[in-house]
Amino acid sequence: MKKIALLFSLLCCTFFFAQKSQNYVQVSYGSICCGTPSPDPVISYLEKFAKKNKKKSFEVYSQSGLGREGEFKLYIGIDSLSKRERITFIKGLETVVETQNNQRNKSRDGRVSFDDQNVITKADLANSRNLTIYKK
Secondary structure, eight states, rough: OHHHHHHHOOOOHHHHHHHOOOEEEHHHHHOSSSSSOOOOHHHHHHHHHHHHHHOOOOEEEOOOOTTTOOOOOEEHHHTTSSSSHHHHHHHHHHHHHHHOOOHHHTOOOOOOOEEEEEEEEHHHHHHSSSSSEOOO
């Protein structure tokens, strides 16, 4: 009985401490004719930012099935960032998205969209369909 209680408390603690983010920024990937752009520049930026600022890796969710050509969205948890880090992170993410859009072939490559004013809450994500944890 003690083992069951210990196991149950361990599982409860794991679920309680696993998902900490309540606020997320959204990066959308759209298509024009030939599929969506790669999320690699954004993911690379997340990894570099976390390493530079000695943070844990970001909590990232992916929502797929948003169109016929593979459109999807990434939701990046930002609660672990301080106010100053959040401002730096948002500016850097805007730069990465802008650079990716400027380097695309405008006649066939899709666009990446990011709005820093659009903060998504965990309650909003709970109502989303096709939402999975992003793994590279």
